[in-house]
Amino acid sequence: MITYCKEKRLFRLSGKSFDYVMYVNDAGFLQFLHFGGRVGNDCDFFTAYGSTLAPNPQDRNFDMAFNEMPSEYAFFGHGDFREPTALIEREDGGLVSRFRYVSHKITAGVPVVPDMPHVRIGGDTLTVVLKDDFSDTEILLNYNVADDSDVLARNAEIINTGKSPVTLKRAFSFCTELPDDKFNVMRLHGTWGAERTPEVTPLGHGAVRLHSLRGTSSHQMNPFLGLLRRDCTEELGESYGFQLIYSGSYALTCEDGPFDTVRVQGGVNDTAFCWRLAGGERFVTPQAALCYSDGGLGKLSRSYADFLRDRVINPAYVKKRRPVVVNNWEATYFDFNNEKLFAIIDEAAKLGIDTFVLDDGWFGKRDDDTTGLGDWFVNEKKLEGGLKTVIDRCKKNGLKFGLWFEPEMVCKDSDLYRAHPEWAIHKEGVPLAESRNQLVLDFSRKEVVDHVFAVMSKVLEENDISYVKWDMNRNITENYSASLPADRQGELHHRYILGVYDLAERLTSSFPHIFFEGCASGGARFDAGMLYYFPQIWTSDNTDGYERAKIQWGTSICYPASAMSCHVSACPNHQTRRTTPFATRGAVASLGAFGYELDLSKLGAEEKELVKGQTEAYYKTAELVLSGDLYRLINPFTEDYFCEMLVSKDKKQAYVAGERLRSVPLDKNRLVRLVGLDEGKTYRIEELGLTASGATLVRHGLLLPRIAEYESWTWHIQEI
Numbered sequence: 001m002i003t004y005c006k007e008k009r010l011f012r013l014s015g016k017s018f019d020y021v022m023y024v025n026d027a028g029f030l031q032f033l034h035f036g037g038r039v040g041n042d043c044d045f046f047t048a049y050g051s052t053l054a055p056n057p058q059d060r061n062f063d064m065a066f067n068e069m070p071s072e073y074a075f076f077g078h079g080d081f082r083e084p085t086a087l088i089e090r091e092d093g094g095l096v097s098r099f100r101y102v103s104h105k106i107t108a109g110v111p112v113v114p115d116m117p118h119v120r121i122g123g124d125t126l127t128v129v130l131k132d133d134f135s136d137t138e139i140l141l142n143y144n145v146a147d148d149s150d151v152l153a154r155n156a157e158i159i160n161t162g163k164s165p166v167t168l169k170r171a172f173s174f175c176t177e178l179p180d181d182k183f184n185v186m187r188l189h190g191t192w193g194a195e196r197t198p199e200v201t202p203l204g205h206g207a208v209r210l211h212s213l214r215g216t217s218s219h220q221m222n223p224f225l226g227l228l229r230r231d232c233t234e235e236l237g238e239s240y241g242f243q244l245i246y247s248g249s250y251a252l253t254c255e256d257g258p259f260d261t262v263r264v265q266g267g268v269n270d271t272a273f274c275w276r277l278a279g280g281e282r283f284v285t286p287q288a289a290l291c292y293s294d295g296g297l298g299k300l301s302r303s304y305a306d307f308l309r310d311r312v313i314n315p316a317y318v319k320k321r322r323p324v325v326v327n328n329w330e331a332t333y334f335d336f337n338n339e340k341l342f343a344i345i346d347e348a349a350k351l352g353i354d355t356f357v358l359d360d361g362w363f364g365k366r367d368d369d370t371t372g373l374g375d376w377f378v379n380e381k382k383l384e385g386g387l388k389t390v391i392d393r394c395k396k397n398g399l400k401f402g403l404w405f406e407p408e409m410v411c412k413d414s415d416l417y418r419a420h421p422e423w424a425i426h427k428e429g430v431p432l433a434e435s436r437n438q439l440v441l442d443f444s445r446k447e448v449v450d451h452v453f454a455v456m457s458k459v460l461e462e463n464d465i466s467y468v469k470w471d472m473n474r475n476i477t478e479n480y481s482a483s484l485p486a487d488r489q490g491e492l493h494h495r496y497i498l499g500v501y502d503l504a505e506r507l508t509s510s511f512p513h514i515f516f517e518g519c520a521s522g523g524a525r526f527d528a529g530m531l532y533y534f535p536q537i538w539t540s541d542n543t544d545g546y547e548r549a550k551i552q553w554g555t556s557i558c559y560p561a562s563a564m565s566c567h568v569s570a571c572p573n574h575q576t577r578r579t580t581p582f583a584t585r586g587a588v589a590s591l592g593a594f595g596y597e598l599d600l601s602k603l604g605a606e607e608k609e610l611v612k613g614q615t616e617a618y619y620k621t622a623e624l625v626l627s628g629d630l631y632r633l634i635n636p637f638t639e640d641y642f643c644e645m646l647v648s649k650d651k652k653q654a655y656v657a658g659e660r661l662r663s664v665p666l667d668k669n670r671l672v673r674l675v676g677l678d679e680g681k682t683y684r685i686e687e688l689g690l691t692a693s694g695a696t697l698v699r700h701g702l703l704l705p706r707i708a709e710y711e712s713w714t715w716h717i718q719e720i
């Protein structure tokens with residue numbers, strides 16, 4: 001709900017359990033007042049006592065007061081010496097700006113964000129128009145809130161209302177300013193095989209910047225920034241989240257300023273960025289999702305999970321039962337033929353798996369990673385009879401068929417590169433940095449996206465395919481687009497991701513019966529932007545039963561369990577060489593969209609029985625993964641155990657999966673509290689043959705099993 005107090009020009013944006021308050025101060029600036037728990041409708045109070053005093057135009061030091069003013073979109077070069085939200089360069093090189101309120105409107109529904117992922121449904125939208133005092137520039141600030149969501153979606157639009165062109169040198173999506181700095185900063189950093197590792201550090205003065213310059217949201221730093229009160233725990237205390245619905249090079253910054261307030265902002269990365277706006281043109285920034293929790297980090301995560309599932313991810317698939325797949329990548333790598341695939345397919349059908357996914361190597365002349373990307377036609381030498389033969393084998397076994405693509409890439413040794421070397425991103429005279437023997441196609445060029453759409457469509461039209469895994473295995477280097485003029489080269493990264501979104505939109509809408517899974521060298525593009533198109537994303541190439549628990553824990557900080565594609569793979573694990581029990585790999589994978597990544601035909605009878613049992617058990621809890629609430633019970637980064645729990649919204653059903661990560665001498669008894677249950681209900685725990693009240697399970701807890709290192713357990717819990 002959005003309320004407006006006309007007299008004080010005060011806006012109150014109310015979500016499910018938070019309020020965001022701001023007003024137009026007497027000097028005409030949109031000033032931040034409150035972001036946090038529900039407050040009263042106290043217009044007079046807020047404008048008189050609730051915030052830093054507004055700059056007073058009569059004051060001799062008026063222009064210097066901006067350094068103290070909590071801004072909703074910070075300007076540059078006029079008394080505010082903190083980081084600006086936008087930098088707009090005019091033809092004469094001038095950058096000074098000062099944005100004042102002009103008007104606003106409140107509309108039902110979501111704002112239009114063309115060509116980019118965004119909040120699809122719900123709530124009301126406030127649009128505030130600001131105008132620069134010194135140039136013909138307008139800023140539109142869009143705020144979307146819904147009564148049933150704890151997330152505020154924001155973005156900005158910058159319009160050149162004059163005749164001469166301007167150049168945006170920074171164009172962030174949002175700015176907000178918390179009134180004190182008693183926070184720790186949380187980020188999800190990582191690398192290949194260790195994505196989204198939570199790290200919490202004290203917030204100090206100066207600016208903290210989380211960003212990616214890789215063309216993807218990256219393994220290294222997820223587009224999420226958390227501000228946690230110093231006493232914030234999993235279940236108690238306040239926290240804030242700032243997440244971008246964006247998949248390209250981004251930046252999120254928070255600046256603890258001279259008056260101990262924290263300015264948070266972010267959007268498209270401004271390093272090596274520019275965007276030319278001719279007279280009348282506008283630049284629409286990606287949306288950011290701001291979240292407040294008064295129930296610890298756990299509530300923040302659950303609010304983000306609900307927000308993404310209910311309002312962002314493709315509604316046709318978000319809560320639809322996911323295919324339980326077997327993928328041949330770790331089973332065969334590039335070395336496969338019909339016989340090898342048939343062996344996996346025949347076995348899969350017997351073990352309760354419903355989809356076979358053919359990974360890298362089925363196309364062009366691709367027998368290793370040096371050739372073929374870009375040539376999206378089947379390698380009949382390898383697959384005699386083409387894809388049809390494999391698909392027929394799947395059908396005969398009652399399985400569906402899925403296929404891997406890496407649409408954004410090209411190998412030098414490919415027909416596509418030979419025909420169109422200029423389509424690869426490159427800078428004449430600069431040696432090409434090859435990574436995994438491949439180059440990035442220039443998706444800022446429409447003809448490139450059109451071509452990839454045409455060749456992929458042909459494969460998808462001609463074959464009975466129900467699942468696509470869309471991969472992306474390298475970063476952008478030699479940033480330069482042959483199709484952009486010199487003064488627009490800084491537009492490449494954003495235009496590239498717009499091209500990716502364009503292709504994703506065209507493919508998902510042209511083939512609505514196909515389920516798309518995202519992937520980027522494991523989890524290098526695990527973000528809300530990709531989730532808009534692809535309801536699940538391959539979480540990491542690291543499927544080790546120990547490491548995966550940590551990766552999934554970190555990912556769950558701001559993404560739902562249903563978004564995480566999680567597979568059981570063979571041991572010793574291909575990434576870490578570690579051996580963990582089959583059951584443990586299954587228990588960890590069962591906390592997301594479940595599947596297998598191994599050669600089923602090589603499993604022994606006992607393991608095959610385990611697969612059967614795991615798939616059967618998974619069908620019982622799949623609904624919880626899709627729409628339940630996740631509670632993180634024991635932190636694998638700080639404890640010797642890992643334990644998470646999924647609870648249905650009506651609290652009638654729950655599922656716990658845990659693992660012993662490290663054995664210690666003199667093992668002691670340990671209890672775990674089952675936080676999410678209804679204290680008033682009585683539950684049966686299947687594996688323990690035990691009945692107990694929700695109150696006891698929540699307030700007292702259950703003894704953890706005394707098991708050896710890497711062993712695991714699951715508890716299926718049902719109200720009786």
Ligand code: GLA
Nearest residue numbers: 329359360519520521522541
């Ligand atoms: C990436 C993916 C893997 C697999 C390979 C194929 O690494 O993350 O799952 O698809 O590419 O080349």
